[in-house]
Amino acid sequence: MRSRSLPCTPRPLTRAVRAAAIALPLSILAAPPASAAETDARRYEIPAGPLSSALSRFAGDAGVLLSVDGNLVQGLNSSGLRGEYAVDQGFAALLRGSGLRAVRDAQGNYSLVAESAPVELQTLHVQGSLGNALGSMEGYNATHSSVATKTSLPLLETSQSVSVVTRQQMDDQGSQTVAQALRYTPGLMSTPYGATTRYDYVALRGINDGSVDNLFLDGQKMLGDSGTYSSLQVDPYFLERIDVLKGPSSVLYGRSNPGGLVALTSKKPEYEAHRQLQLTLGSNDFKQGAFDFTGPLGDEQRMAYRLVGVVKDADNQVDGIEEQRYALMPSLSIDFTDDTRLTLLAMLQHDPKSGYHGGLPADGTVYQHNGQRISTHFFEGEDDREKFERDQQMLGYQLEHRFNDVVSARQNFQYLDSRVDSEQVYQYGYTTQYGYGADGDLYRAYTGAQEALHAWSVDNQLQFEFATGAFEHTLVTGLDYQRRKARVNYDGGTASAVNPYTGVRPEATYSFYHQYDESRRLEQTGLYLQDLIALDRWRFSLGLRQDWVETSFEQTNSIYGDQSDSDKESKLTGRIGVLYAFDNGLSPYVSYSDSFNPNTSPAYNGTTGNFDVTLLKPTEGEQYEVGLKYQPPGTDDLYTLSYFDLTQSNLSSKDSSENFFRSVGEIRSRGVELEARTRPTPNSNLVASYTYMDVEYTKDYIATSGANNRGNTPNVVARNMASLWADYTFADGALGGLQVGGGARYFGRSWADAENTLRLPSYTLFDASLGYDLSRVGLDGVGVRLNLNNLTNEKYVAACNSLYQCYYGEERNVMATLNYDF
Template identity: 30%
Template sequence: MRRNASAPLVSLYLTLLTSTIAPGLLSRAAHAAESNSEATHHFSIPAQPLRTALQHYLEQSGVQVAYPTLAAGNARSTAISGTMTAQEALTRLAAATGLSPRFTGAHSATLGKENSAIMLGPVRVGGRATVLQDAQSAYGPGVGFVATRSASATRTDTPLISTPKSVYVVTRQQMDDLQPLTIGAALRYTPGVVSLTANDSTPSASLFQPVHQRGFESYTFVDGLLNGTSVTDPFFLDRIEALSGPSSVMYGQANPGGLINMTLKRPTEKAQGQANVGFGNYGRYQGQIDLSGPLNKSRTVLYRLIGMGVTQGSQTQYNHYKRLATQGDIEWKIDKKTDITLIGQFAYDPQSWSPWIGIPAYGSLIKSPTGRIPVSRFYGDPAFNENWNRQYMLEALFHHEFTKNLQFNVTARFDAQSDGSCSLMSGAVDVTKNIMKRSAFCNSDAHGRSSQLTANVSYKMKTGPVSHSFLVGVDYRGQWSQGSWGFASAPAVSITDPLYNQYTFSDYIQATGGKSTTAKYAYWQDGIYFQDQINWRRFYVTLAGRQDWNGYGKMFNRPFTWNVGINYVSKIGLAPYFNYSKSFMPQTGKVYSAGNLVQPDPLSGHQWEVGLKYQIPHLQSFMTVAYYDLSENNVLVSDPYFPQYSSEIGQVKSRGVEVSAHANLAQGLDLILNYTWNKVYNSRTTLTGNTISGESVSLLGKRLVQQPTNAASGFLDYHLPKSLAPGLSVNFGVRYQDKSWADQANSFRNPSFILFDTGMSWNAGEVFKAVNGLNFRLNMTNFANNTYVQCGSTRFCHYGNQRVVYGTIGYHW
């Protein structure tokens, strides 16, 4: 009989809650003044133009200020120096401008004329032209390469420094500098994230993006809901967050390594737009447009319209990619406390790359008498190579603020998808005969849909010196899909001299008799979760629990997951933390138990993590150092006594260290540094695997494939001074990945590699005022054109991206 996993958490939670509420109720009046006190900062800002003064104010206080550019004109700030609160400093700074400050949040404020209308018109925030919304909010694009707040770990807008868990954010500026075409490419400079395909510049609309976190495949989420068919091209996003470690307590089923949460672009109060045309090698051509602004004078109805189209080839012959995608947003601010946003998306890929065919290890990673396989080699057949995808999505976000301490939020989504894929698949390699066997696979008439909803109520209260931020919510997820597929034999192909147009759709129909296998899939999940974020002085405690009910066919599970974390934020910006969290993932199969066949329990992950976060005072920066010990239990393996059945005794362990530093070092100088050490291996298993020589060995203690022990990266972007090169920015990046095992038996390795990226951007308007807003950009990944290969077995490997060159001409207004 299993012990109730929630008992320790509930007991601890009730103890903490009663110990804080009881004395707090007795002393509420005595601490009323203390509750309104503000932290002090040291300021040193000389008199100067208001726009540059507010940039220094942001760096020294962490508070972003929006102000009306027309009202400010050429206003100059008053010099301030000394230790004071952020509100006092802003009041003194703007004393001679005729503008009065109003704080709209813990890290945001506005400047406006007294008794002026609410409508501000064009605004600037912290010296940057942007929208009125706080760029450093949990849903904003960040500032430079730095984001200081997130909602992924807690579903609340929480400072990262007081979040006892590893969260890594890719800001909008970082995506603009990298110009990634895929989510995998956008995450290249993120610790703990590994792309297994090596070719992560190839787009994928898959639910699982081709990345792993801490050794486990990542689920992707969009706006806090599982990514069924949402358009996840980086151009449609404001930010990407890698939430590391078990996260089921807020999201339900998920792998223990972590998840990727993306935030779609939202309408803006300021009218703005951009249009870009792009071009690159491998025949890449692309067009993008992004329009946003108010639809009425009162700015209560806002819109955003985004579209893109791309066509390109690849370094592999006969692999092409075409895509059309669009997104439309409408936001209605019903009143000051209520708003609703509707987002619709459509995407169509008439042609995409073939995921089932690769290259063999012999001739690419391993020397072969047949010689080296060219990077461009395609072992499929263009006459039997069809891959297409069509996606629809409608999302609604509702927010209502009953009081400043009581809020209600709902996010709901419906999406649908249809796709088809027919191609040849890699098979066994016979080096002596110089051939690779193949089979034909066709997945036709596949379609699916999903409905999701998460709704929660948040409530903030103080009990004496202790503050609580409560969150109670419900989740629903229903997924349905149906597809027909078939397999057929196909002729082998010569490794050195492949012939094309040898296998057609007629051959496939003849081999299968026109028959296919049809299957339906249905999954549902209901969940209820609670969370209390407790703050006492400089200590922050997070307690959370979740009960799920989920079903897959006739299977049914009721997993309970929980999370507890604590951290201490010191005056100098250092914040040590500890976290323990759990996850679950349903699995199919049959387990032999006491003479009966029963369904297996879900995969159960648990992790403890200890780390240190740091924000350098008076500098836009964020740094994290984390050590974690992660285990996934109930892994299905062969039953040692009844090999024809499975047993849930397997375990995979992952231990590692992650180091991350993001900093806007000076005006126009942004930096990213990352390092990862990770060891992920089979700690309990009865499974065996074959070595490259054919010997059968136990997989106990073997490392997982394509998981490097060490990885490091660094990226620097520098905006040159106007006196030297007006409007010119340059960037440079380096990525290192250690060697990794290329098969389950750990009998041969993928080599380590180092790649270099670079780029430049020029704003022509800083030289020629008549073309203000015109921008030219050029990016190169792997500009040294290093050749490297990554294998997952002897029969399935991919060459990594060769040099990719991409340029854009854009106009912003």
């Protein structure tokens, strides 16, 4: 057994840190009640704009819950709010002349009603110090996000590139996976493995490691194991919004991919009753039923529930492949006092079948093989050895308490459990490449695995809002801890060849063997401090974090004997950002951030006479970003332009003659991103983006034999990407209630392999949607929608991982959805 370590915190301090992480919620619940927020004045700087945005920001900054009927504020504007106000005074000032007033109930929550009479409300929740950065919203244009700072901050004042996909955008575009929901977001590639729906792969800013290690749920990292099949997936119907943070983010989240992260926010309980039933039918015999129920519990309305469920059954564009899902997400919110809220969360998901997850050689897909191409429906595996059954459970809570107008505390906890039972026969090139077989026969291998993953994480945060002279501070300090353990029993083997061109499939023969049993562990403890400083129109963001990470694995290998290794790493990361918010809506900014990500997968050293398994050094990343954001005064529209220079180092690379991995590789990614989210008219939405990227290997192992990729471009990277989506809803006349939408997605030429021997052609895909509100014909609460993706049925290879593994993109797909809201 081998181990090595870098300087790290002594064990007693580590134990003390973990004890503090667990003890914090007890101190929150035992804390004395806060002072009454409705009587204490504080300073606000809210610009002129739509009344809905001004109210949302005011409620978030004040830390109160606001319920709003969107029809009441539609088309109304606000002159903004500047100066010191108590909560009641602030609402009165914002609503002056609008014909509306804010009413406070016995629990300290506010609702918006007409001055003459109350109305039936549709709820918009804004709770506590995170404001509307996590709540539900209407339309496509989010105004705030917490993903970059762990506190509610206007996107216009965030000195890093952030994109937000709202619930309405997901619905209008008919997104069936998280990856599909991100198709119109700049700076990312959401189909690096083609039309697969088993995982939500997202490659950000040219950085793709083949994992889903950059996904977060409700502020917590989804602790799947990137070296196994135990990576979790969340159904998009369970989500309220998706925030995408571009660039390194270790200062708040610890180990992370330097390209960025995707933060999923689940649906939470609401205090106004709402129920939805949904039925979707579509291509490949797609059938899905879903429901979403929420509302208050009890006469005092101190509790609210939400229950969301999905049942899905579908075939696939690949012959013989199926998808099935049974998923449930219950949650319960309890307001112990006006200042203390606990939300209990759970997700239970069973996927008996998880769709296609294979690839085909470039020879026969990207270009013809002897004048023929492999069909997009061809299945290279075997029905009796195709299995991917996944069970995953998540239990957690979010606890928030405001001590007073200065101090608030939050704790987020998640426990994850996943079990995967899988088998797969897959191809890896033609048999003739290995010196045997007939022309056109595919060489095939077999893998099988039984896996169990257990993980939990906790994030404790204290937030302080105060002023020192002319400087206004929002100080966030935190302590987080995560622990993950994965066990896997892995089988290998080979299967007889199959020819994709003849239409004949002989009965398969197999050769199996048990390869290894492995246990993999990871622990991370992190302390972080962030200060958001406002000085007049200046905004400064300063952050530091210290992490201690321990990784280990133990392997019983039937071929090479027992193997094990462990590693301890200590890393200090930081972030700094400067932004100036002009009165005219322009906000130029500059920022720097860095990251690190420990290697939890073993690398194999196959040198002659020796076989060893070791953990490589953590990859590291750093990024410089310069940008400009623009929000025209009086609107929620947001236009962003950013230039980034990103480097990822310590990538594993090898000399093909030694088959020995070394942490010597480096990628540099530079580019420009443009995004526009606007409402040209009150009944329309428009989302447009363009990305230019220049990505290359800047360091690689100088091989004594074999290729050196220095100067080459990684696969799954296009120099140019662009997208445009627009929709319009007719309000009146014969077409009243009709919604039409359409979009286009362009992905430029990319390389099939890191050696840059084969280019993939560019492709452009068109999407369309058509919806109608059936309440216009007397069916209250009923709506229908038709979505068509890849409208022209373009046949294309979305990406390749090598010359032997290329992935067809999704064929034309038609989905019809019926909603009933009541």
